Amino acid sequence: MRQNIHPKVNTEGIVCTTCGTRWNITTTRNNLRVEICANCHPFYTGEQRIVDTAGQVDRFMKRLSQTQNRQAEIAKGKTKPEPAPKKSLLKELYGDDA
C-alpha cells in the first residue's frame, strides 16, 4: 500500500441525537450525527407520533391557540375583528382590473 495518500479511517460510527443509539460504521468523516434512525423512526417502531425536530408543530399549535383565543374574544364582543387587508398598490393605482 502506498504511504500518505489514503484518508484517515475512523470507526467511531454515527450517533442518533434523538435516541442516542450508536451505529457502528467505518468512515473517513468525523463526528457524524443524525436526527432520526431506524431505532426510533415511527415507521420502524410502529408507534404513531410526530417527529418534530424543528419545532414546527409547537409553532403551529401556538398560532392555532392565538387564533382561537382571538375568535372567542370576537364572539364575546370584547374585540373588533381585524379590518380587511389593504388593497395592493397596483389595485390602488389602476383599479380592480389591474
Ligand SMILES: [Zn+2]
Ligand atoms: Zn434514533
